[in-house]
Amino acid sequence: MTSYFIRRLLLVIPTFLGITLVVFTITRLVPGGPIERIIAQARQMNMSEGNTSGGSSLQDDSPLSPDQIEELKKFYGFDKPILISYLDWLGKILVLDLGVSTRYYDPVWEIIKDKLPVSAYYGIVTTILTYLVCIPLGVLKAIKHKSFIDSTSSIIVLIGYALPGFIVAIILFVWPAAQWDWFPLGGFISEDFEDLTLAEQIWDVIHHSVLPLIAYMIGGFATMTFLMKNTLMDHLASDYIRTAIAKGLSFRSAVFKHAFRNSLIPLATHFGNNISLFLAGSFLIEKVFNIDGLGLLGFESLVERDYPIVLGVLVITSILGLLGNILSDFCVALVDPRVKFD
Template sequence: MPAYIAKRLLLMLPTLLGVLLLTFIVLQFVPGGPVEQYLAEAKAAGGAAEGGALTYRGGQGVDEARLAQIKKLYGFDKPAHERFFIMLRQFARFDLGTSFFQNKDVWQLIREKLPVSASLGLWTFFISYLVSVPLGVAKAVRAGSRFDLATTVLLLAGYAIPGFVLGVALLVVFGGQLQWFPLRGLTSAHFDELSLWGKVADYLWHVTLPVTAMVLGSFATTAMLTRNSFLEEIRKQYVLTARAKGLGERQVLYGHVLRNALIPIVTGFPAAFIGAFFTGALLIETLFSLDGLGLLSYESVIRRDYPVVLGTLYLFTLISLVTRLVSDLCYVWVDPRVKFD
């Protein structure tokens, strides 16, 4: 086990380096970088940007000295390979840099946006598991019945409907026509004036539609995985032996089969739980005017805010690699028969 963990940790380094290197190279060829956007904003503002600090002289553009200052401001006065190694040294110290356009530390931006994405992710995670696992077990016990067929059709239909399409329908029906739920935000404008229970009710009132739009499509995978795993275990020899010993059907199914059938579900639990905090749903956040990590990533790419793009990529990739390792280790914890060698 220690040798396996050490090997996986060592393999994380080239993986992380490769992800950062490929993204950095792609960004070098994307037009409309920070300097170009700075100049475009200055031109659109009629020759004044940042309180007149930049003088745009019509067709002549910006003088070379000022252009050199702007490039130095964004770190583009150095060659690309030198900027890459400077970035790696910063990331090694867990310094994610400062946003070009928001003048905030990337860590601060992540902390500001994290509550929104965590709210959506955690609700989606818990609801999907609490519904999908019992539903998958019920489908396995009634395999081939009308209940199994009907729920499969419903699950596949929900999986096929994109979350943002369902979100639009929910907004139009329940937010627009019926006006049962708010159209935007996670809280009301008068949230701070409410009592504790009032705040809880207000938050749940706002989060219902976006969570519903996100959670519907997540039922199918977990439910069908639970069902198929349960059916596979039922066909094994130890189940026949348990029945031959006179154990009741309920004791066989829920005392023996369920414990083994849930191994694939349990081992994926840590990665899914950690991922719920950092999974930004861009379209849902945009649709419901929620300022989360998904919207932050999208706006950073559009504005070529490279510190935010690369900083969040580094952090989320590192978290993903670690959680995958934890998920693999959970196999040994749940099922001692698994050997990594």
């Protein structure tokens, strides 16, 4: 088992190289980038100073001289071939240097580090709450199949699934937060957070996160709940449950002592993926609730062609995703003794 997981960890390396190489190449091939941004900025500056220097510079294609552009290319490493500059970038990654943002001129790692706790909080809480809701609900629905509770919860869960998260976010933002003033309008913590007692701080975080969490999770219930319900129902109809009842077990104990663990196997395969998926966040929900998380950072950096941040976020999320896969395997091995890794 140990050797299997060591092998899996080693396989992370080539996968990681593949992901980053592809994205790195794309950032080089698509138009736009820090140099174009600086050119645009320079042009704007020229325009505002245009009254004094006359119209000649406006007709120029570029406000910067070719030498200046060459210098900029050198500064950002665009003068080298893709592969060489990729290797340069990779070399820095290995010593945990993610580079410097081309927008803020701050180290990328510092920027990401600021957002990480927020994203981790939402990611972990969402995952835990999703499982806490979906597993009991799925069990209840399986046992009470075709009952009133089963049908109503199906309708609710499916409506949640059909609504895009950001629409829910907007609805929650407009009514419970803005109109009725039940919840804060957004943000992760209040401005006077530092002055609060610990209990008040905890309450503050919870109070701020209720609406975003609903928006994050509402679509996630359906898959997990139905997966739980359907696998449990399959197992309830299986021969070994009949054996268990023939042994003298009550139906309830047969469900919880025999069928339940078997039904967790497919859920366990999702566990690692879910946690990394939620961690990466959803920029639209972050945007609505003004949460400063990784999702929003990644999206804005992409729009602004801030490639060091784009790649930095990619490094974090892809490593989490790859480790999440291994975590899933581990969870499966934990619940299913038939799974042996050698």
